Structures are given as C-alpha cells and as structure tokens.
Amino acid sequence: MQSLAGHQSPLATLSYNSAGGLLASGDESGQVFLWEGEAFTNATNWQAHEGKVSGIAFSPNGQWLATAGYDGKVRIWALPECHLLKELDNPGIGAYGDWQGNEVTFVLFSPDGQEVFFGGYNAKLLSARWQDGEQQVRYTDTKGGLTCGAWGSNGLLYFAAYNQLYGMDPSTGAIVRQWQDRSPFCEIVTGPEEEIWAWTYKGEVQQWKGGVRQRSLQVTPQEGAAEFAAAPEGQFLLTANRGNDVLLWSLPNLNLQQTLSRHQRPVKTVTISPDGSYLITGDEEGQLYVWKQPAAEAPPEEAPNGQPVAVQETLRVAATTVTIEIWDDRQFDGDTISLSLNGEWITQRTELRKFKRTFRAELRPGTNLLVLTAHNLGHIPPNTAALRVYDGARYQSLQLHADLNTSGGLQLIAPDPRLTTER
Numbered sequence: 525m526q527s528l529a530g531h532q533s534p535l536a537t538l539s540y541n542s543a544g545g546l547l548a549s550g551d552e553s554g555q556v557f558l559w560e561g562e563a564f565t566n567a568t569n570w571q572a573h574e575g576k577v578s579g580i581a582f583s584p585n586g587q588w589l590a591t592a593g594y595d596g597k598v599r600i601w602a603l604p605e606c607h608l609l610k611e612l613d614n615p616g617i618g619a620y621g622d623w624q625g626n627e628v629t630f631v632l633f634s635p636d637g638q639e640v641f642f643g644g645y646n647a648k649l650l651s652a653r654w655q656d657g658e659q660q661v662r663y664t665d666t667k668g669g670l671t672c673g674a675w676g677s678n679g680l681l682y683f684a685a686y687n688q689l690y691g692m693d694p695s696t697g698a699i700v701r702q703w704q705d706r707s708p709f710c711e712i713v714t715g716p717e718e719e720i721w722a723w724t725y726k727g728e729v730q731q732w733k734g735g736v737r738q739r740s741l742q743v744t745p746q747e748g749a750a751e752f753a754a755a756p757e758g759q760f761l762l763t764a765n766r767g768n769d770v771l772l773w774s775l776p777n778l779n780l781q782q783t784l785s786r787h788q789r790p791v792k793t794v795t796i797s798p799d800g801s802y803l804i805t806g807d808e809e810g811q812l813y814v815w816k817q818p819a820a821e822a823p824p825e826e827a828p829n830g831q832p833v834a835v836q837e838t839l840r841v842a843a844t845t846v847t848i849e850i851w852d853d854r855q856f857d858g859d860t861i862s863l864s865l866n867g868e869w870i871t872q873r874t875e876l877r878k879f880k881r882t883f884r885a886e887l888r889p890g891t892n893l894l895v896l897t898a899h900n901l902g903h904i905p906p907n908t909a910a911l912r913v914y915d916g917a918r919y920q921s922l923q924l925h926a927d928l929n930t931s932g933g934l935q936l937i938a939p940d941p942r943l944t945t946e947r
Contacts, residue, residue, distance in 0.1 A: 528564055528812035530557050535806030537751065538795035541582040546603075547795075548589060550577025551810060556591060558606070564814060568606055573597060578644075579630040583637035590633060590640055596626030598642050600654050610654045617646045623669070630673045632681070634694065641694070643670030643683055649692070662697050663690070668708070671749070676714045684709035689722065689732070703735050710749035715758050723752050729763060729778065741778045743771060751793045755800045758840065759890075759937060762803060764791040770805050774939035777842040777917045781939055786813050824867040827895045827931040835893070835933040837922045841915035844887045844938045848894070852876035853910035853923075860899040861909060861926070866892055873899055876909055887938040894934040898926035 533553035540547055546567075547559040554573035559566055573593030581590045588609065589601045600610040616626035628644040634651075641662070643649040647669050652659035668686030676682050680691040680701065687708050691701025707724040714720050720732040727744040729752070730737055743763045744750075750765030760781065761773040770784040770791050789809040796803055803815040826832055848870075852859060862872040863883070870883050885894075898907035908925040911934070924932035 528557075528559060528566070528814065530566055530569060531555065531806075531810030531812070533810055534808035535793050535810060535812065536576050537578060537580050538793050538804055538806060539580040539582060540795060540797055541586050542584060542798060543586060544798040546582070546586070547797075547804060548580045548582070549804075549806060549812060550580050550591065552576040554593060554595075556580065556589075558604075567604070570606055572599060572601075578628055579642070581631050581633050581640075583633045584635060585637050588633075588637065590631045592628035592631040592642055592644075594624075594627040596624070596628065596644075598628055598631050598640060600640070612640070612642070612650075612652055612654065612659055614642065614644050614650065615646060615648070627669075629669070629671050630683075632673055632675060635675070635679075639694075641673065641681060643673060643685075645669035647685065649673075649683060651694075662694075663692065663699070671709060672711045674712050674714045674720075676718060676720070677716050678718055682712060682714060682720060684712060684722070689720070701735055703732065703737075705730065705737070711751055713752065713754045713761075715754060719758075721752075721754055721761060723750060723763075725749065727765065729761070729773075731776070731778075739778065741773075743773070751795075753794050753796045753803075755796055756798055757800060757937070759800065760939060762794045762796060762805075764794050764805070766791075768807070770794060770803075772803075774842050776840065779842055779917075779939075784815060787811060824893060827862075827897045828864050828867055828869060829862075829897060831897060831929070831931050833893065833895050833931045833933040835935055836924055838935040838937065839913055839920050839922070840937045841887070841913065841920075842917050842939065843915045844889060845916070846885050846887060846936070847914040848883045848885055849880040849912040849914075850876070850883075850909050851880040852878060852908075854908060858900065859907045859909070861907060862897045862899065864895045864897065880912075887936055889938055892936040892938060894936055896924040896926050896932040896934075898928060898931070901927065 531551045533551040537550045549557045556572040557569040572591045574595040576594040579592035596614045598612040614626045614628045623645045631642040641651045647665040649663040665685035670685045673683035688704045707726045711723040722730045730740040744766040752763040763771045768787040772782040774781050787807045789807040791807050793806045806812045859876045863870045906925045906927045912921045926932040
C-alpha cells in the first residue's frame with residue numbers, strides 16, 4: 525500500500541462515506557481529493573473552495589458530498605461527477621480578531637440526507653433543506669463561534685461553542701442538553717448511549733456521558749485545535765496535534781496502546797474507515813498515510829462440543845489479559861457447566877458453587893467469544909451462572925444462562941493496536 529500523494533498544501537479534513545469505499549480529503553488551498561477502494565486510487569480532485577476546506581460530509585445514501593470552507597461557503601456536489609448542485613452562504617458578522625466572521629467550521633447531512641446543518645465563527649448554527657428550501661438560523665450563541673458538530677446515537681445534534689457543549693433536538697430546534705468546561709472545545713466525536721469524546725484547546729481529551737464528565741486525559745502539551753477520531757465500535761481513539769506522531773488509545777479507559785510514527789511534519793487530521801480496518805492520517809506538508817489494521821481472527825460460532833451459541837452480552841475490556849470469576853449467585857441447585865474461550869476449554873464439567881472460581885484468560889485483539897455450556901439443568905432450570913470480568917482497571921458483572929440445546933455466549937472485545945503501513 526502506497527502513501528497517498530497529490531495534495532500540495534497542508535491537509536485540513538478527512539471523511540469516509542458510510543459504505544467505506546470512498547475517502548475524501550480537503551486541504552488549506554481549497555482542493556478536495558476523492559480516493560476509491562482498498563487501493564485508494566485517486567478518482568478525481570477539484571477546487572472546491574477559495575481557501576481552507578474545513579469540513580467534508582457524505583450523504584447517507586452516498587450520492588452527494590457537502591464541503592465547508594473558510595470562504596464562508598457550503599457547497600453540495602453530485603457524486604461521482606462532482607458537479608456543483610447547491611451553494612449556501614454563511615452570513616458574516618464582521619471581522620474580529622484573526623477571523624473574517626463568516627468561516628464555516630463544520631457541515632453535516634441529516635440522517636435522511638435532505639437537510640444540511642453547518643456552523644462557524646459567526647456563532648450561528650444554520651440548516652437548509654438544500655434541494656427545495658431556504659436556509660434558516662437554528663441557534664445563535666452569545667459567547668463565541670461554533671467550532672464543531674456531530675450526530676449523537678440518540679438523534680440529537682451535538683455542537684460546541686467556545687466552552688459550551690449543546691445537544692439540540694433537530695425536529696424542534698430546542699436545546700435539550702447543555703454543559704460546559706473551563707477550556708474551549710475544539711472537536712467532538714460521539715459514541716453509544718449519549719457518550720461524547722471532546723478535544724479541548726488545552727490538548728485534553730474528555731469523556732462525557734449523560735451530561736456528566738466521566739474522565740479526562742492530557743494527550744498533548746500543545747495547545748490548539750486538532751481533529752481526532754473514534755473507531756466505529758468504540759474500541760480505540762486516535763489523536764493528533766502531538767508533533768509528527770499520532771497516538772492510539774484503547775477505550776474506555778484511555779490507555780496508550782501505540783504511537784504511530786511515520787510523518788515528517790506535524791499531523792493535522794485523522795479519520796477511521798467505517799469498519800475500523802484503515803486509519804488515515806494527514807500532515808501539514810500534504811502527505812497522507814494509510815495504516816492498515818490486520819483483520820482479527822473470527823471467533824467460533826459454536827461451542828467446542830458443536831452446540832450452537834446464543835450471544836447474550838457484549839463487554840469491552842481495556843486489556844488482552846483478563847480475570848474471569850464464575851459462581852452460582854442464586855439458590856445452589858447442582859448446575860454443572862463447561863466454560864470455553866474461542867473454541868478452547870477453560871474448564872470442563874465444573875459444578876457451580878457459592879464461592880467464586882477464578883480463571884485467567886488471554887484474549888485475541890478484537891472480538892472473543894466466551895461460552896457457557898450446560899451439562900444439566902440443576903433443580904431450577906435453566907442453568908445460570910454469575911460472571912465477573914476484570915481487565916486491570918474495572919470489574920464488569922453479568923449473568924449467562926444455557927440449556928441442554930443451546931450454550932450461552934459472551935463477546936469480549938479487546939484492544940487491537942496492530943497497525944502497519946508501507947511507503
């Protein structure tokens with residue numbers, strides 16, 4: 525796999541389409557490049573803006589591309605021809621500081637692709653039904669410009685203005701979430717269950733959930749904005765703005781897993797493919813690198829004895845070495861079980877007792893399958909076991925149950941920092 529050459533100006537933003545077959549990159553001169561397939565063939569490139577391309581978004585159906593620029597424009601392009609369909613203006617408020625006051629900082633399609641949302645240094649969030657309607661102001665902030673936005677898994681539109689984070693119901697325009705920090709927010713990415721990862725101006729990454737800050741970590745001593753990205757299934761986080769290096773952190777505990785060192789100039793933007801297999805990094809010299817994550821070996825779909833498995837729970841862990849405790853937390857009724865991991869027995873025909881039996885397990889990077897197989901139903905069916913998994917940072921508890929026809933399964937998702945690149 526080759527590094528991707530073509531940009532002659534510093535990279536500014538990257539975006540994948542939802543299918544993962546098309547990558548878009550924008551730079552500070554206004555150029556946008558499209559790269560196709562696993563070979564990342566340069567399909568086309570064109571002058572999309574006068575000045576920095578600050579945001580790129582693919583429509584959910586993959587038919588359109590939205591670009592935002594520091595020239596105060598949002599443009600919608602038809603794919604694959606890349607001809608202009610619509611131009612929207614971000615109204616200016618007059619120059620202030622180093623800004624002209626109409627720079628657009630982000631653009632997003634609505635989930636149905638019929639509406640675009642965008643914001644910028646005029647402190648306004650705007651939207652437009654871009655095919656048949658006029659744009660409208662959805663929100664105006666009183667403290668500062670809007671820096672970033674992202675859709676949440678709960679359907680809310682999250683965006684940041686100075687040191688405030690907001691969650692807006694797009695159907696009503698109502699602000700239904702709001703919280704703040706001491707430092708301005710520069711970038712956000714969203715996860716499941718109202719989880720938000722935020723990058724602050726001081727080089728700190730924060731995890732917010734349900735409006736409460738859960739944890740924070742200083743990932744770089746350098747102040748300033750930088751894009752960062754989270755894997756689609758929440759296994760890891762990728763951060764830049766640390767000189768020429770990119771850092772890969774396991775989630776949810778923000779443990780540093782790997783430093784990606786190949787760039788000769790400071791890295792300005794990063795993204796991750798929808799399946800998590802490719803990481804793309806771009807620097808201020810216009811150089812793009814593709815880092816490939818080897819495919820993890822798929823766990824078996826059945827127990828070692830050939831019995832089908834019903835996956836009942838999924839846990840994410842922060843390490844590849846874990847401790848598993850198993851016991852009967854209900855009335856002791858003589859349940860006998862076997863336990864296997866990725867097709868290999870951990871213990872066989874073990875009677876569950878009130879005391880905990882403890883096993884140490886080595887996980888593969890990525891997805892693992894822990895299987896509970898029942899050899900009887902005890903006196904109170906089905907065969908049920910309490911489990912607790914410890915990854916060195918936290919305990920996670922659950923129950924699995926099985927009968928004589930179907931085993932119970934637990935998916936364990938472990939960090940996968942194995943990345944390679946070729947020039």
